[in-house]
Amino acid sequence: MNWFGRQRSGSRAKERLQLVLIHDRTDLTSEELRELKDEILEVIARHVDFDSDAVQIAVEHDGRSQRLVADIPLRSVTRRRAE
Amino acid sequence: MTAQVITLSSGKGGVGKTTAVANIAVALAADGLKVVCIDGDIGLRNLDVVLGLENRIVYDVVDVIEGRCKLRQAMIRDKHLTGLYLIPAAQTRDKTAVSPSDMVRVCNELRPDHDYILIDSPAGIERGFRNAIAPADRVFVVTNPEISAVRDADRVIGILEAEEKRNPALIINRLNPALVKQNDMLSAEDVLDLLGIPLIGIVPEDQSVIIGSNHGTPVAQDPRSRAGQAFRNIARRLRGQEVPFLGMEKQSGLWDRLQKITGRRA
Numbered sequence: 001m002n003w004f005g006r007q008r009s010g011s012r013a014k015e016r017l018q019l020v021l022i023h024d025r026t027d028l029t030s031e032e033l034r035e036l037k038d039e040i041l042e043v044i045a046r047h048v049d050f051d052s053d054a055v056q057i058a059v060e061h062d063g064r065s066q067r068l069v070a071d072i073p074l075r076s077v078t079r080r081r082a083e
Numbered sequence: 084m085t086a087q088v089i090t091l092s093s094g095k096g097g098v099g100k101t102t103a104v105a106n107i108a109v110a111l112a113a114d115g116l117k118v119v120c121i122d123g124d125i126g127l128r129n130l131d132v133v134l135g136l137e138n139r140i141v142y143d144v145v146d147v148i149e150g151r152c153k154l155r156q157a158m159i160r161d162k163h164l165t166g167l168y169l170i171p172a173a174q175t176r177d178k179t180a181v182s183p184s185d186m187v188r189v190c191n192e193l194r195p196d197h198d199y200i201l202i203d204s205p206a207g208i209e210r211g212f213r214n215a216i217a218p219a220d221r222v223f224v225v226t227n228p229e230i231s232a233v234r235d236a237d238r239v240i241g242i243l244e245a246e247e248k249r250n251p252a253l254i255i256n257r258l259n260p261a262l263v264k265q266n267d268m269l270s271a272e273d274v275l276d277l278l279g280i281p282l283i284g285i286v287p288e289d290q291s292v293i294i295g296s297n298h299g300t301p302v303a304q305d306p307r308s309r310a311g312q313a314f315r316n317i318a319r320r321l322r323g324q325e326v327p328f329l330g331m332e333k334q335s336g337l338w339d340r341l342q343k344i345t346g347r348r349a
Contacts, residue, residue, distance in 0.1 A: 014273045025241060064279040
């Protein structure tokens with residue numbers, strides 16, 4: 001951030017490129033990725049209870065390879081009963 | 084002697100491929116090696132002017148391929164460096180005049196008598212690029228620390244992976260250390276992190292490169308040019324020597340201080 005609260009353009013360029021390269025390499029648009037996330041969560045919700053506010057699903061890159069990383073915190077059964 | 088074939092490619096045009104080919108070739112030849120440069124940009128030749136050899140062209144690579152001359156006749160010898168030759172591109176033809184197997188054949192004929200064959204790939208990822216990478220033992224991907232150049236470099240690297248062209252290496256050209264320092268330019272580390280292939284050189288932005296092109300004398304021959312030093316370092320790394328990377332400005336600054344103390348330049 002600079003004095004005006006605006007992000008410096010170098011960091012902005014890197015962030016934008018990270019997203020663009022994920023889409024270029026996987027042929028997955030951000031819209032498709034959103035749909036994919038929704039479907040994954042729909043399936044998981046049928047089986048277990050999870051904290052939907054804390055869910056994180058994103059494509060991460062590790063050198064030249066991409067991975068879809070999902071972090072889905074589950075609610076425990078005892079906590080559910082107590083609620 | 085069996086030459087190693089190195090192709091310089093970039094995807095995006097205007098990032099400095101031709102300049103890099105000319106300078107690395109000059110640096111290698113100045114060290115006494117035998118080097119042939121091939122201009123792979125059929126229809127848009129430029130390596131001849133950057134090397135200052137445009138007035139000596141009689142035959143070109145398409146003449147060789149189509150049997151109008153012997154390979155030797157199309158090899159233009161440099162004015163100053165005895166081991167340096169250029170095989171120019173045809174100017175009045177297009178890339179369909181050459182096939183990947185033609186390039187492999189030309190390079191195989193050159194290999195026994197030389198140390199390095201450097202191929203200047205055209206921009207783009209079509210036929211001309213395919214021709215240029217076909218004979219390559221190694222590919223150097225040239226990029227600028229700039230959003231569209233990095234994106235196109237990533238496409239090229241993806242194609243090289245798919246073609247199983249092993250160990251591509253990255254040349255980051257025209258890095259402006261002052262802009263990197265104020266975080267208004269992607270740093271060398273940023274570009275490496277995004278593209279995920281090993282680095283072979285960082286070339287700082289340097290006015291002397293244009294002046295060198297104007298004269299037809301690549302800056303690798305100018306001992307005072309920072310870019311020239313960077314290109315000489317690439318040539319040394321290509322030969323397997325360990326040369327530290329300079330201009331990684333986002334790092335501690337220790338190297339800067341060391342340079343000032345020892346009086347060494349980039």
